[in-house]
Amino acid sequence: MTGSALALRVVAAVPLSPTLKAFTFEAADGGLVPPSGPGAHVRLFLRRGAWSRKNAYSLVSNPEDRSHLSVIVRRVAQSKGGSAFLHEEVSEGDVIEAGLPANLFPVVRTARRHLMVSGGIGLTPFLAYIAAFEAEGTPWELHHFCRADERGAFAALLARYPASRVHIHCDADLAGLAQALACQPLGTHFYTCGPALLMEAAKDLALATGWPPVRLHAESFGAAAEGGEAFVAVLQRSGIEVMVGPETSLLDAIEAAGVEAPCLCRGGACGQCVTSVQDGIPEHRDHFLDAEERASNRLIMTCVSRAQTPRLVLDL
Numbered sequence: 230m231t232g233s234a235l236a237l238r239v240v241a242a243v244p245l246s247p248t249l250k251a252f253t254f255e256a257a258d259g260g261l262v263p264p265s266g267p268g269a270h271v272r273l274f275l276r277r278g279a280w281s282r283k284n285a286y287s288l289v290s291n292p293e294d295r296s297h298l299s300v301i302v303r304r305v306a307q308s309k310g311g312s313a314f315l316h317e318e319v320s321e322g323d324v325i326e327a328g329l330p331a332n333l334f335p336v337v338r339t340a341r342r343h344l345m346v347s348g349g350i351g352l353t354p355f356l357a358y359i360a361a362f363e364a365e366g367t368p369w370e371l372h373h374f375c376r377a378d379e380r381g382a383f384a385a386l387l388a389r390y391p392a393s394r395v396h397i398h399c400d401a402d403l404a405g406l407a408q409a410l411a412c413q414p415l416g417t418h419f420y421t422c423g424p425a426l427l428m429e430a431a432k433d434l435a436l437a438t439g440w441p442p443v444r445l446h447a448e449s450f451g452a453a454a455e456g457g458e459a460f461v462a463v464l465q466r467s468g469i470e471v472m473v474g475p476e477t478s479l480l481d482a483i484e485a486a487g488v489e490a491p492c493l494c495r496g497g498a499c500g501q502c503v504t505s506v507q508d509g510i511p512e513h514r515d516h517f518l519d520a521e522e523r524a525s526n527r528l529i530m531t532c533v534s535r536a537q538t539p540r541l542v543l544d545l
């Protein structure tokens with residue numbers, strides 16, 4: 230292990246369905262993996278020649294078990310390379326560099342009960358949550374929404390848990406969730422992770438049922454927005470100019486130029502990639518900045534936002 234980077238050896242790469250693959254990693258030096266908590270993610274540094282990506286994946290392994298780390302990766306149809314690389318080019322025995330686990334979606338430890346709503350691959354942080362809840366005996370309930378052809382894969386991941394706690398839905402009917410929201414005891418906290426539409430609908434339902442916003446928690450890993458006009462990004466501290474093509478995100482262009490830039494969700498939701506704008510006007514496409522921050526034109530989320538002006542000068 231060097232600095233903030235980890236060397237992880239792939240000890241299992243197991244397809245769960247045509248689109249889902251589970252990877253288990255051990256520390257390449259044979260030691261324990263670093264500590265993490267339920268809801269934590271790890272960034273995998275994926276490289277092939279000049280191509281590189283740093284993609285974040287929720288840890289699905291039990292945080293108490295430091296013999297390994299596990300993630301599940303969905304192969305996305307419009308993959309720019311990260312998920313396709315992991316599915317097709319990474320196999321047992323390979324060593325991958327990774328960042329230390331970090332947690333932007335922690336469990337609320339004061340909660341007396343936990344109600345979770347996930348959609349598709351959004352189940353992953355909750356697998357670590359559930360392992361922790363089971364270990365400490367905290368009551369929980371999960372409503373998972375997925376496509377019918379992926380039901381079997383997700384059901385297998387949850388098969389060890391009591392059927393009374395796990396509700397898998399293969400349609401968009403929120404009636405069961407509405408019922409659950411209406412009858413939770415005081416002290417319950419509510420978490421959502423998955424596609425934006427599902428998270429919005431679940432949150433709206435909770436608010437309409439009288440849940441206070443302070444007990445609602447969400448994690449979003451979205452897809453980057455569509456491309457747009459080409460522009461030049463001037464990375465002031467690095468002293469270089471980067472051409473951002475119509476189909477490339479600003480973040481991808483910065484990384485391709487070999488400049489380290491913070492990021493996590495790559496979907497405009499987590500706030501990690503916020504960068505100061507020294508000159509030029511951003512075209513905001515994120516879900517993170519508030520109206521005042523947008524209007525100031527002094528900040529940009531590099532993963533999704535672009536430029537209204539031909540040049541954008543950034544503090545990078």
Ligand code: FES
Nearest residue numbers: 493495500502532
């Ligand atoms: S990486 Fe999450 S908002 Fe940009």
